[in-house]
Amino acid sequence: MAGGRVEQAVRESYGRLVAILSARGRDIGAAEDALADAILAALEQWPDRGIPDRPEAWLLAVARRRWIDRARRATTDEALSRSLALLTDIAGEIDLAAPNFPDERLKLLFVCAHPAIDPSIHAALMLQSVLGLNAARIAAAFVVSPDAMGRRLTRAKIKIRDAGIGFELPDRRELAGRLEPVLDAIYAAYGHGWDSPADDSQRHDLAAEAVWLGRTLVELMPQEPEALGLLALMLHLEARSPARRGTDGAYVPLSEQDPSLWSHARLAEAEATLARAGALGRPGRYQLEAAIQSAHAGRRLTGEPDRSTIAGLYDRLHRTSPRLGVAVGRAAAMAEAHGVEAGLRCLAELDSGRVEAYQPFWAVRADLLARANARGGAIEAYDRAIALATDAAVRSYLTERRARLLS
Amino acid sequence: MQYALLFYENSQQFTTREHDPETIAYWGAWKAYVEDISASGIVRGGEGLLGPDTATSLRIRDGQHQVQDGPFADAKEQLGGFFIIEVDDLDAAIAWAAKAPCAPYGGVEIRPTLTTM
Numbered sequence: 001m002a003g004g005r006v007e008q009a010v011r012e013s014y015g016r017l018v019a020i021l022s023a024r025g026r027d028i029g030a031a032e033d034a035l036a037d038a039i040l041a042a043l044e045q046w047p048d049r050g051i052p053d054r055p056e057a058w059l060l061a062v063a064r065r066r067w068i069d070r071a072r073r074a075t076t077d078e079a080l081s082r083s084l085a086l087l088t089d090i091a092g093e094i095d096l097a098a099p100n101f102p103d104e105r106l107k108l109l110f111v112c113a114h115p116a117i118d119p120s121i122h123a124a125l126m127l128q129s130v131l132g133l134n135a136a137r138i139a140a141a142f143v144v145s146p147d148a149m150g151r152r153l154t155r156a157k158i159k160i161r162d163a164g165i166g167f168e169l170p171d172r173r174e175l176a177g178r179l180e181p182v183l184d185a186i187y188a189a190y191g192h193g194w195d196s197p198a199d200d201s202q203r204h205d206l207a208a209e210a211v212w213l214g215r216t217l218v219e220l221m222p223q224e225p226e227a228l229g230l231l232a233l234m235l236h237l238e239a240r241s242p243a244r245r246g247t248d249g250a251y252v253p254l255s256e257q258d259p260s261l262w263s264h265a266r267l268a269e270a271e272a273t274l275a276r277a278g279a280l281g282r283p284g285r286y287q288l289e290a291a292i293q294s295a296h297a298g299r300r301l302t303g304e305p306d307r308s309t310i311a312g313l314y315d316r317l318h319r320t321s322p323r324l325g326v327a328v329g330r331a332a333a334m335a336e337a338h339g340v341e342a343g344l345r346c347l348a349e350l351d352s353g354r355v356e357a358y359q360p361f362w363a364v365r366a367d368l369l370a371r372a373n374a375r376g377g378a379i380e381a382y383d384r385a386i387a388l389a390t391d392a393a394v395r396s397y398l399t400e401r402r403a404r405l406l407s
Numbered sequence: 408m409q410y411a412l413l414f415y416e417n418s419q420q421f422t423t424r425e426h427d428p429e430t431i432a433y434w435g436a437w438k439a440y441v442e443d444i445s446a447s448g449i450v451r452g453g454e455g456l457l458g459p460d461t462a463t464s465l466r467i468r469d470g471q472h473q474v475q476d477g478p479f480a481d482a483k484e485q486l487g488g489f490f491i492i493e494v495d496d497l498d499a500a501i502a503w504a505a506k507a508p509c510a511p512y513g514g515v516e517i518r519p520t521l522t523t524m
Binding site: 026162164165168170 | 517
């Protein structure tokens with residue numbers, strides 16, 4: 001009983017405490033170690049003595065003491081000594097009696113997605129340090145070995161410490177450039193959950209964790225339209241999650257989904273969030289992506305998606321952010337709005353080297369060629385799309401489509 | 408924290424130093440940068456270096472001195488000089504690196520120094 005309540009108390013404050021500690025010692029690894037010591041002490045003491053009135057203050061005080069002890073014992077280690085100096089410098093700065101500690105999670109998010117850190121580890125680093133997910137769970141979600149993920153996370157934290165990345169918020173001039181990798185990392189975490197096979201609950205949970213990161217970012221930067229845009233985008237996709245699979249687990253493409261299965265509460269929240277972003281008057285990539293999803297969701301009211309609006313939004317998105325996924329999405333939208341030939345023309349403009357191993361390209365091409373009655377080309381494209389598909393449900397959907405062409 | 412700012416220039420910039428109508432602009436830009444960074448009080452050391460043509464590389468292998476003409480790496484960008492600076496954090500070091508005249512053409516590597524206690 002007490003164990004569960006202790007875990008919950010810890011879970012709620014984990015990221016806030018890692019952020020407070022690491023922002024002062026500038027060392028995420030040491031902050032996590034110190035907090036782990038404090039959590040262990042809590043698990044030992046709280047069930048007997050009861051949870052303290054202010055669990056966060058208790059954990060923070062113990063963690064800081066453990067960190068200082070550890071740093072003192074290791075004065076030969078230069079980095080630890082430096083963090084000791086930083087920690088003792090601010091010995092009186094964290095007022096443990098204060099009703100609220102400063103929330104330093106935003107600084108931690110910017111550090112995790114600092115341009116001096118390998119972008120491919122940004123998302124994993126955030127999930128670990130801000131949400132407290134362990135390396136094994138992150139590794140499962142990213143489909144790599146726990147050892148490899150653990151090593152990469154450790155390496156990134158050592159780089160942050162040794163390169164002296166400061167826990168300062170970027171100033172206004174830099175903010176746009178520095179915010180983008182933060183948004184991208186959160187969306188990458190979401191994508192890992194979203195793309196997962198239906199039976200992989202660990203990866204599914206990751207989507208929920210990413211939404212939580214998105215909410216945290218919005219809470220910390222309520223005036224940042226792209227943070228709102230990203231949250232709106234993820235909420236739109238989450239809303240559709242119950243309709244993405246048939247009762248038998250089969251893949252259901254968006255155009256065939258039953259809108260009555262979409263979560264209306266999520267959709268309402270997504271729309272309200274996007275409206276808040278729009279009111280700030282600074283459009284951007286994530287707001288456009290959310291607007292596209294919003295236009296798709298309009299089908300539940302009108303029965304038909306607003307095809308020309310979707311194509312127009314894709315056009316705008318493609319002009320500002322010509323990523324491969326956007327280009328392929330735009331081709332599909334053009335086909336819906338202006339006919340199959342228009343879609344195929346968009347696909348033909350893409351560089352063949354870039355699309356060779358890109359599964360969505362082949363899936364869209366197969367569908368458009370099949371609709372244009374180009375059977376040979378369609379079968380060839382289905383073969384490529386099937387070979388590149390990582391989700392078994394998507395694979396069987398495509399295989400069934402391919403079989404229809406032969407019957 | 409102490410950082411080394413390692414200024415990498417491309418072969419064009421090394422040529423410009425001596426044989427080019429743009430020589431004056433080249434040295435003018437570096438002079439302004441050196442004055443700027445020196446006035447800020449963060450510089451702990453540094454020098455400009457003669458070009459990679461003047462470099463000599465030494466390795467000792469199996470007790471044998473192997474002396475060779477040229478720098479270690481035959482890269483497009485070569486080390487042209489360095490500063491040791493003392494600033495708060497990496498972002499402050501990056502800000503100074505971004506002002507270096509070679510940043511738009513060559514590049515700047517930023518390394519924390521191995522400060523001995």
